[in-house]
Amino acid sequence: MRQSCPTRVPPAIPMPFQNIDRTDCFIVQEERHTEQEIMQAAALWNAHGPDLFLRRGSIEILETQLGALLPAGTKALAEDALNLVRRYQRLSGTAEIRFRLEKVRHDSCRRFHVDHVPLRLLCTYTGPGVQWKYADSETIYETPAGWITLLKGQLYPGWSTKGAVLHRSPPISDRPVPVTRLLLTLDHPDACGMGRQ
Structure with missing residues (x-):
């Protein structure tokens, strides 16, 4: 028997990503208690990494490009992010993925909205996570750092x-x-104007 969709239960209950294919399911969250090594790597990225790493490509291409600029001590962060890329690819079936790892120090998108993409995966490594709500409700949920949101x-x-x-x-x-929020966003390769280069 299939587990119910998490959109009508408290967000603290993680559900498997495959539930997203249900017609009545619009969000899936996975609770994670991120390892200390990953959190330390995220802090080092915030201190020494680029403000924005934005690429599109296969997992192999992303791994090569990310590996070429890793600040010292951030390998655990890169490995975790690439594992999420692999999970996203299995769900989306896309050969290429838009990968965005960004330091956010401002109010980047204050309005509640739905993205113009098929699926979006979000993981905030440092700082507060994504906020979400049902379209017909005023109750706002805030996702803890480290959790995965699809x-x-x-x-x-x-x-x-x-x-x-x-x-x-x-x-x-x-x-x-x-x-400083360190936010990973994974999307379809053509998301947000990422046309073929």
Whole structure:
């Protein structure tokens, strides 16, 4: 028997990613208690890595390009991100993936929205995670750092507004202590203008 979709249960209960193919399921979250080695690597990336690493390609290409610029001590972060790429590829069936690893120090996207993609995978390594809510509700959930969030976008086959889940970046500019979010986003290769180069 198949497990129910997590969109109508508390977000603390992780569900397998394959539930995303259900017509009534718009979000799947997986709880993770990220290893200390990965968290230390994320902190080092924040200190020494580029503000934005944005590429499209196969897993092999992404691994080569990411490996070419890894700051010292960040290998565990790269390995974790590439493992998520492999999981995303199995779900999406795409040969190439748009890979975005970004330091976010501002309110990057404050409005709740649905992405113009088939599927989007998000993982915030440092700082607060993605916020989300049902389209017909005002209750806002904030995802803990390290958790994996898989969201259906408007281009997912059979997507409809009924039961849809909206999301946004958490506002961070008004926090008393400056915050740097390290956010991994995985998408279809043509997402957000990433046309073939």
